[in-house]
Amino acid sequence: MAEAVGDIGLIGLAVMGQNLILNMNDHGFVVVAYNRTVEKVDHFLANEAKGTKIIGAHSVEELCKKLKRPRRIVFLVKAGSAVDDFIKQLEPFLEKGDIIIDGGNSEYTDSRRRTKELEAKGLLFVGCGVSGGEEGARYGPSMMPGGSVAAWPYIKPIFQAIAAKVDGEPCCDWVGEDGAGHFVKMVHNGIEYGDMQLIAEAYHILRDVVGLTNDEMSQVLAKWNKGVLDSFLIEITSEILKYKDEKGEYLVEKIRDTAGQKGTGKWTAVAALEFGIPVTLIGEAVFARCLSSLKDERVNASKHLTGPKLKFTGDKQKFIDQISQALYASKIISYAQGFMLFREAAKQLNWKLNNGGIALMWRGGCIIRSAFLGDIKKAFDKNENLSNLLLDDFFKKAINDSQAGWRDVVATAVQHGIPVPAMSSALSFYDGFRLERLPANLLQAQRDYFGAHTYELLDAPGKFLHTNWTGRGGNVSSSTYQA
Ligand SMILES: *[C@@H]1O[C@H](CO)[C@@H](O)[C@H](O)[C@H]1NC(C)=O
Ligand SMILES: *[C@@H]1O[C@H](CO)[C@@H](O)[C@H](O)[C@H]1NC(C)=O
Ligand SMILES: *[C@@H]1O[C@H](CO)[C@@H](O)[C@H](O)[C@H]1NC(C)=O
Ligand SMILES: *[C@@H]1O[C@H](CO)[C@@H](O)[C@H](O)[C@H]1NC(C)=O
Ligand SMILES: *[C@@H]1O[C@H](CO)[C@@H](O)[C@H](O)[C@H]1NC(C)=O
Ligand SMILES: *[C@@H]1O[C@H](CO)[C@@H](O)[C@H](O)[C@H]1NC(C)=O
Numbered sequence: 248m249a250e251a252v253g254d255i256g257l258i259g260l261a262v263m264g265q266n267l268i269l270n271m272n273d274h275g276f277v278v279v280a281y282n283r284t285v286e287k288v289d290h291f292l293a294n295e296a297k298g299t300k301i302i303g304a305h306s307v308e309e310l311c312k313k314l315k316r317p318r319r320i321v322f323l324v325k326a327g328s329a330v331d332d333f334i335k336q337l338e339p340f341l342e343k344g345d346i347i348i349d350g351g352n353s354e355y356t357d358s359r360r361r362t363k364e365l366e367a368k369g370l371l372f373v374g375c376g377v378s379g380g381e382e383g384a385r386y387g388p389s390m391m392p393g394g395s396v397a398a399w400p401y402i403k404p405i406f407q408a409i410a411a412k413v414d415g416e417p418c419c420d421w422v423g424e425d426g427a428g429h430f431v432k433m434v435h436n437g438i439e440y441g442d443m444q445l446i447a448e449a450y451h452i453l454r455d456v457v458g459l460t461n462d463e464m465s466q467v468l469a470k471w472n473k474g475v476l477d478s479f480l481i482e483i484t485s486e487i488l489k490y491k492d493e494k495g496e497y498l499v500e501k502i503r504d505t506a507g508q509k510g511t512g513k514w515t516a517v518a519a520l521e522f523g524i525p526v527t528l529i530g531e532a533v534f535a536r537c538l539s540s541l542k543d544e545r546v547n548a549s550k551h552l553t554g555p556k557l558k559f560t561g562d563k564q565k566f567i568d569q570i571s572q573a574l575y576a577s578k579i580i581s582y583a584q585g586f587m588l589f590r591e592a593a594k595q596l597n598w599k600l601n602n603g604g605i606a607l608m609w610r611g612g613c614i615i616r617s618a619f620l621g622d623i624k625k626a627f628d629k630n631e632n633l634s635n636l637l638l639d640d641f642f643k644k645a646i647n648d649s650q651a652g653w654r655d656v657v658a659t660a661v662q663h664g665i666p667v668p669a670m671s672s673a674l675s676f677y678d679g680f681r682l683e684r685l686p687a688n689l690l691q692a693q694r695d696y697f698g699a700h701t702y703e704l705l706d707a708p709g710k711f712l713h714t715n716w717t718g719r720g721g722n723v724s725s726s727t728y729q730a
Contacts, residue, residue: 256313377391440529456660573652
């Protein structure tokens with residue numbers, strides 16, 4: 248009994264997989280479900296999928312036989328070797344033009360390799376970032392597909408139907424070649440780290456400098472959520488701040504201040520270092536979590552290391568407004584840095600990235616969804632070759648209008664001994680990026696002095712010179728000093 252009636256197959260019936268199947272079923276697609284532990288398939292059909300058009304398969308062969316051609320098979324399995332194992336198992340039952348879609352959290356380098364390997368065999372591969380958690384998978388995730396471009400027309404109707412919608416537009420579009428979908432998903436997660444850290448810094452200042460109560464902070468954020476900072480993360484933070492436990496006490500203040508991480512923020516920072524792009528805010532957000540997790544050492548150090556003991560005496564309301572400006576300006580820097588990373592990756596890996604589409608995909612369905620992403624989309628609609636988000640007129644003005652407040656907040660936090668690694672590194676990046684002259688001339692002189700690494704003159708770029716700085720003689724060789 249293996250009639251090819253299935254529109255799409257899905258392997259991996261954990262909650263994400265089940266919810267994505269139910270979502271596709273809701274939109275009229277016939278899904279064939281498979282899981283290595285086949286009891287799971289029967290259990291799913293008899294319970295969550297009862298009364299739907301969903302079909303089960305008890306082997307990969309049966310799964311393939313039940314699918315219309317070209318076959319579309321989505322994986323929601325653990326990233327890593329499980330993906331390669333399932334590809335190997337499926338291959339004997341696939342035909343030219345069939346499409347494998349990896350919807351898991353794979354590393355983009357693996358998706359690059361898999362695209363090449365499968366295309367060499369006449370098959371198509373799509374690495375698709377899926378964001379929005381279990382809820383998103385069920386009712387509309389943000390989806391970021393990249394890989395074999397020939398696959399897109401076949402998956403587009405299904406993916407755009409099940410994705411989140413903002414103003415009627417699906418939060419799913421073609422991202423680019425081979426690993427581009429998973430790369431964009433990785434940077435999405437990094438940006439999520441940055442957005443969260445920025446809000447945490449704002450909370451720290453509101454609580455410990457301004458001295459607001461949790462209810463007051465909640466109200467401040469609720470108000471911010473009606474303006475340019477309108478976003479899912481500000482919204483939930485406002486709720487979190489005022490939440491009381493069964494004892495009537497604020498729960499957030501009782502939570503141990505050590506942040507965990509699953510690694511995708513770190514991957515973004517590593518990619519930034521590899522591509523040589525200063526994605527400083529995400530890097531600082533990752534390090535801030537690392538520092539937080541050294542709780543025992545911090546508790547001990549708090550008894551030994553001193554800092555300032557100032558009391559805030561300024562205009563509270565004015566300062567609160569400035570904190571929102573610092574948050575907004577820093578957030579613009581973070582996204583500008585993320586898109587700089589896209590630009591360099593695209594250049595080095597020969598991707599033609601859909602920048603406006605990326606902003607649109609993040610506009611809804613995912614954790615970083617915000618009104619702000621609509622402005623980024625507009626910037627790329629105005630100029631698809633925009634070299635840097637900071638040079639778009641809208642963002643240029645936004646930074647200009649908020650920078651006085653931003654500088655005050657960073658300075659005040661520093662004076663009060665409150666760490667603001669994300670806000671302050673964003674400001675340093677901004678100042679570095681906008682300055683025609685940085686002190687790197689001195690770095691070049693130092694490198695030439697101790698290592699004969701040579702330097703160029705301002706009026707003769709491209710011509711490399713070495714100076715005998717000491718006049719003492721003896722050759723210094725760049726092969727012995729690599730700094
Ligand atoms: C199959 O089901 C089991 C049990 O729920 C689950 O642990 C496993 O991750 C599922 N996925 C695959 C690919 O077998
Ligand atoms: C705590 O700090 C003191 C410095 O006074 C140091 O000697 C000790 O090793 C520290 N302990 C831990 C667990 O870090
Ligand atoms: C953007 O750049 C691409 C590739 O260089 C070019 O084909 C396209 O025409 C440019 N678009 C605009 C609006 O200048
Ligand atoms: C930048 O902001 C300052 C102070 O808010 C304002 O006076 C100035 O006109 C603004 N400049 C631009 C180019 O928008
Ligand atoms: C550097 O200058 C000194 C003094 O003029 C000379 O003795 C020495 O050979 C020079 N060294 C090099 C590497 O040119
Ligand atoms: C310095 O290096 C040059 C080029 O490698 C060589 O010709 C010269 O003999 C060296 N001088 C000394 C003092 O080692």
